[in-house]
Amino acid sequence: MTFAEPAAETCAGERDCKHGRSTNGCDDCKVRLFSVCGALEPAELDELDRLSQVKNFPAKAMLFDQGALAGSVFNVTEGIVRLYKSLPDGRRQIVGFALPGDFLGLALMDRYGVAAEAVTPVRVCRFSRAQFLSYVDGKPHLLRRLHEFAGHELSLAQDQMLLLGRRTADEKVAAFLLNLQARYGRIGAMSVNVPLPMSRQDIADYLGLTIETVSRTLTKLTKEKTVLVVPDGVRLLSTDRLDQLAAA
Amino acid sequence: MTFAEPAAETCAGERDCKHGRSTNGCDDCKVRLFSVCGALEPAELDELDRLSQVKNFPAKAMLFDQGALAGSVFNVTEGIVRLYKSLPDGRRQIVGFALPGDFLGLALMDRYGVAAEAVTPVRVCRFSRAQFLSYVDGKPHLLRRLHEFAGHELSLAQDQMLLLGRRTADEKVAAFLLNLQARYGRIGAMSVNVPLPMSRQDIADYLGLTIETVSRTLTKLTKEKTVLVVPDGVRLLSTDRLDQLAAA
DNA sequence: GTTCGGCATTGATATGGGTCAAAGCGTCCA
DNA sequence: TGGACGCTTTGACCCATATCAATGCCGAAC
Structure with missing residues (x-):
């Protein structure tokens, strides 16, 4: 991909x-x-x-x-x-x-x-x-x-x-992915393929987590078939599930 | 007081x-x-x-x-x-x-x-x-x-x-108190007596903590003589110590 | 003055996420 | 082609903070 x-x-x-x-x-x-x-x-x-x-x-x-x-x-x-x-x-x-x-x-x-x-x-x-x-x-x-x-x-x-103050790790990661998808959508074509050019450390420092927690959360979401981690990014398999996690 | x-x-x-x-x-x-x-x-x-x-x-x-x-x-x-x-x-x-x-x-x-x-x-x-x-x-x-x-x-x-993302409970509370003191100072006289008209729940919801943690942190700061909890507020006994905790 | 209700404090326990450590895995370069 | 470096993942364990549960305290109402 x-x-x-x-x-x-x-x-x-x-x-x-x-x-x-x-x-x-x-x-x-x-x-x-x-x-x-x-x-x-x-x-x-x-x-x-x-x-x-x-x-x-x-x-x-x-x-x-x-x-x-x-x-x-x-x-x-x-x-x-x-x-x-x-x-x-x-x-x-x-x-x-x-x-x-x-x-x-x-x-x-x-x-x-x-x-x-x-x-x-x-x-x-x-x-x-x-x-x-x-x-x-x-x-x-x-x-x-x-x-x-x-x-x-x-x-x-x-x-x-x-x-940062009130969401769990799962919710943070889900919100981050959806948010990034939406922002890419504004400058290109909206796609379930979300590039993650920033490091895990960057994501962690953005969400108030550690790299390990970001990594674990992504593998957890992968195991439940919500996302698929691919080189340099993530494919969103169930935006519904992510929406539910990120629930406004 | x-x-x-x-x-x-x-x-x-x-x-x-x-x-x-x-x-x-x-x-x-x-x-x-x-x-x-x-x-x-x-x-x-x-x-x-x-x-x-x-x-x-x-x-x-x-x-x-x-x-x-x-x-x-x-x-x-x-x-x-x-x-x-x-x-x-x-x-x-x-x-x-x-x-x-x-x-x-x-x-x-x-x-x-x-x-x-x-x-x-x-x-x-x-x-x-x-x-x-x-x-x-x-x-x-x-x-x-x-x-x-x-x-x-x-x-x-x-x-x-x-x-919210990167500070501990102690640091959060210290920063909150100092910040509030400074803001009162701008509208009245700067004082070590900091009124806390908001509830512990409010403070907790501001700092991304629970009421219990806010309460415990304040008693901890009291025990180490950094602050004194009084009715409706706090007296700052050691702004140095608070500065150190809140260290920018 | 007594009671009641709403906060705040304190204690006991649980847990989400942090920390520490060790593999994995690409990729870049020799 | 291989080795080394940097990043990511995974595992084991721990701890700061959350949760749950009393208890305390104070002010308002009667």
Whole structure:
């Protein structure tokens, strides 16, 4: 079983973005589809695109560190980025994975609140924060949209708090798989084949578990024919069962 | 030992807000000091104040339910509000406590992402979402400020994710007490006497623990002379020790 | 003042998930 | 082609926290 590169077949023009061209790294159009672009006119999108600069990071490269001065805003074009906070003794909590189309640093604060590290090789397009700010400042409609978007992010963070504080290991893993499936679905074709490019340690640090528990839970789900663990990912055999476990 | 009502001695004019009068429910000035008011001129603040409407809720009253249409924006003037998400089987995660000065519904989304319930009797000033939106829409500087504020909220949520996913019971309780102390400090005088108007169940649901564990942890901290449990609150005897436990 | 009801505390016990340790298993490179 | 390294899985055991069950405490109602 192979997984489609999630970034491979998407074009912003085919979705809710007015930018009528492929945005996946083609020469004249670097920014990828994103949730706020519906607020922009094609001309505005072109302008935004002109501000951007494509940048590549190998796996494990830091995009930025927690607490660092926030000099850039990034739009992930390809690959996966982990966002995390750490404790001095090394304990780590991954607060999210950024997939193609996601923005980093959109809070537009002085300093980054989390660290960002490439899980896979990553392509981003980068904006200088200053330029992005001045671009945004003249566009109240975009600002409104960004704010709404921030509210959505907050809501997701609160869901994750519920998951971390009140769910069992089984429920956590089930919710994670379904959530990832849904997110891949938004940037490619919805499929029962869910790539897991991140390590077990990453998954554990995202769900507040240990690698061993993640591994055991996956084999347990495999034994009950709910999922099938394959190289680099998971095939969801019974989304019903997963839904039941993850029950809202 | 008694606790000062945290709301009693604050005046926005003494802080970073340009509104040079007491904002604690006096007749001509209902809105309480809040983090975005620095972005507003006195005249704008007056206008905002004119839009508002004072409202009281008894303890345990719902201000709004999760998923309900977001008709209002609230500014808490007095009392404490718990914000939470629940699972169908009743498990609950409190995602935050709103203290005097805090806003509810500032994400300005269509629906509330969490439920809000009065812990103590609560006074708020209410804005209709529509009015608040149109008030805000003409003020890009305020919108920027609101967005920054949302970013800060997100950062707090991420801290809480780290706490829920990776900290022990002791660390959770220590961090909670220090955090609460700091927040009271912002609306009144910083004190080692930290009122705990919320129940142990609330604290447990905030920290991802059970009441018993919260209780045991507090008695453990009491035995080691780190805190002193008193009626309706806690006295912090060794913030050093608590800092050490909560170590960022 | 007494009783009642709702929380909080404490104790005894159970268990989900953590820890420690040892195999497995790919994959990359010599 | 093989060996070594890194990641994952599996197993055995343990412990932090949950669960279950009293008991204690305090404020409200009468």
